[in-house]
Amino acid sequence: MTHSKILVTGAAGYVGGSVLSYLKTLESSSIDAGSVIGAVRSEEQVDALTAARFNVQQVNLSDEQAVAELVLRNEIDVVVHCASGLDRDLVVNLIHALGKRREASGKATYFIHTSGGSAFSEVGGWSNGPTSDTDQIFDLEKALADSMPLRKVDVAVTEEAKSAGVTSYIVVPPMVYGRGLGLWNKLxxxxxxxxxxxxxxxxxxxxxxxxxxPAVHVSDLMALYARLLEKIVQNDAPAGGENGYYFAVAHxxxxxxxxxxxxxxxxxxxxxxxxxxxxxxxxxxxxxxxxxxxxxxxxxxxxxTEIRSGKAGALGWEPxxxxxxxxxxxxxxxxxxxxxxxxxxxxxxxxxxxxxx
Ligand SMILES: NC(=O)c1ccc[n+]([C@@H]2O[C@H](COP(=O)([O-])OP(=O)(O)OC[C@H]3O[C@@H](n4cnc5c(N)ncnc54)[C@H](OP(=O)(O)O)[C@@H]3O)[C@@H](O)[C@H]2O)c1
Incomplete structure (x- = not known):
């Protein structure tokens, strides 16, 4: 699957903007930088990013039809979702669009969701103590989903993707620090x-x-997204769905x-x-x-919040x-x-x- 087209949502944001910039500067990678499109919300952001030679398109991710059109028109195989981990509707729109794309193309499609370490904070109702991404996170989150929107959306990602035939992953950044690599929000x-x-x-x-x-520098977080994307485009995608959690914790x-x-x-x-x-x-x-x-x-x-990364090393992630x-x-x-x-x-x-x- 060497010609996968990748859509990065929230591409004017801190995380999504960094993903877009990082993928463009990757050298000797199997990811084709020309196949990466950013989704932004405003015309001003389109103008600024286009002027810097990024391929971006304006879309309101809450608009189901607009999202489906964007994904189908651009033949998107992989979505890296960095716009919001709290809004279920955006996730559902993107996953359904990828499901349609899979049906139209006959090719596998992938949804990489960005959640957050707060889903596993004791004050936020996480009663399972220290947790690793090698644990049965899906079951644990599902049991506690109602008490925390982030967990509810994580569970929705896995369930919606499964029923749409889309392979899903959930990247969990903890506290992210460092100046963002993107052009718009760098904080x-x-x-x-x-x-x-x-x-x-x-x-x-x-x-x-x-x-x-738990914490991670923004450049290390970007390296994790890149490792996951490289595996996908090399036809070596790791297990997703209920086993698709990656905690991006470096220290x-x-x-x-x-x-x-x-x-x-x-x-x-x-x-x-x-x-x-x-x-x-x-x-x-x-x-x-x-x-x-x-x-x-x-x-x-x-x-x-005590979470640790037990799986990302197997992707070749070395913060x-x-x-x-x-x-x-x-x-x-x-x-x-x-x-x-x-x-x-x-x-x-x-x-x-x-x-x-
Ligand atoms: N930064 C961290 O330390 C951190 C840590 C853990 C998890 N996360 C998670 O990572 C994700 C991104 O965070 P961030 O720091 O990059 O946030 P951010 O800088 O605010 O970026 C989010 C971007 O998504 C866009 N967006 C939001 N809703 C949209 C919609 N309906 N349609 C189109 N675009 C939309 C925003 O557009 P506008 O520019 O128009 O507002 C913004 O550019 C969030 O889910 C966050 O919880 C972040």
């Missing part, structure tokens, strides 16, 4: 959120618990030392009053400063950012990027507010 989620909350209060606040998060980080460095970076620029962190007076004030539902704030910043210290060394750069590039408009936040409120 991830956790750092901008916390810098914004700190600027509004002129202080950096911590929670009572030192959150321990863990602790949030308290992260905030200490963030406080130092903001204080040296005169943006917070104290060089040290303070404790949030209560959860309500924290949620208000973050501008997000309390559950989401607690899930990310005051929780433990290079594997130490917490490598992350801590670049906190000043992360803060600088947020101060330079933040527009305050990540669609992930809109989706979270819509789905969790």
């Amino acid at each position: 991830s989620v956790c750092m901008p959120l916390t810098v914004r909350a700190s600027l509004s209060r002129r202080a950096v606040y911590t929670f009572p618990q030192d959150s321990v998060m 863990k980080i602790h949030w308290w030392p992260t905030l200490d460095r963030m406080a130092a970076a903001l204080h040296s620029r005169g943006l917070v009053q104290q060089r040290s962190t303070q404790m949030w007076p209560n959860d309500e004030e924290a949620a208000e400063a973050y501008g997000l539902p309390g559950l989401f704030v607690q899930m990310i910043f005051n929780s433990r 290079t950012w594997t130490q917490e210290d490598q992350f801590l060394q670049i906190i000043d750069d992360e803060v600088r990027d947020v101060l330079e590039l933040d527009t305050g408009k990540g669609s992930v936040l809109n989706n979270v507010n819509k789905q969790l409120k």
